[in-house]
Amino acid sequence: MMTVGSEQAQSLVDLEQQLQNLSHNSQALELIQSFALRLGKTKDRQLVFGAEGALIRKPIDYKDVLARGLVDETEDPFTLLKGDIISTEAAYFMGERLTQIKFAIASSTCDLVPERREYASLLRLQPIYSSSPNARQNISEMLKFKSTKRMYIPPLPNDAHDVIGNAIVFDGVIQVRLEDLLLATRHASLSLVGWRIFGSLVRFIMVRTGDSEVKIRQGLQN
DSSP, X not given: OOOOOHHXXXXXXXXXXXXXXXXXXXXXXXXXXXXXXXXXXXXXXXXXXXXXXXXXXXXXXXXXXXXXXXXXXXXXXXXXXXXOEEEOSOEXXXXXXXXXXXXXXXXXXXXXXXTTOSEEEEEXXXXXXXXXXXXXXXXXXXXXXXXXXXXXXXXXXXXXXXXXXXXXXXXXXEEEEHHHHTTOEEEEEEOHHHHHHHHHHHHHHHHOOOHHXXXXXXXXXX
């Protein structure tokens, strides 16, 4: 059995120390929460985050960004981007096929290139209707960005007239074959700040930890 020598062990210690404030850092989420708090009441937050182009925009098209010189021809062409809002009839959760709902793409854009991966990850989109008993309360909570279960996005262009917002649901990762996902209907892409917020929330949810877990791992390491 191979053992770690003293020099290699010290190198791993140095690496861990460099990663301490990066791998499980919650600073990005705290910045988002602080910004939302400064906006004031729910209606003020909704005006900012619900404005056209604030969190979502029309789907970003590869040929368009290529023509604008924003990507060059040596890069992989894309069909979909991380965070895109799509619909597909080929997604599954706990063995059950999900139909007639929209999804946000959780997989990284570089993993959405044909044949790069076999599967991709999605998150469900949950419409919030004006007639729902807790509609206003749910939107208020999401616009504080305190919840790690959902992220607010405004109504989409083709949503029903009584949809006053949508929630990207982080509780439950959906699977789909990449070849099927590449045939999905795109409804929207995230704006730059929407993409940053989405990425911050996904990262925080996947890797967040508590002080006790740090203590446990440090104790076992020593």
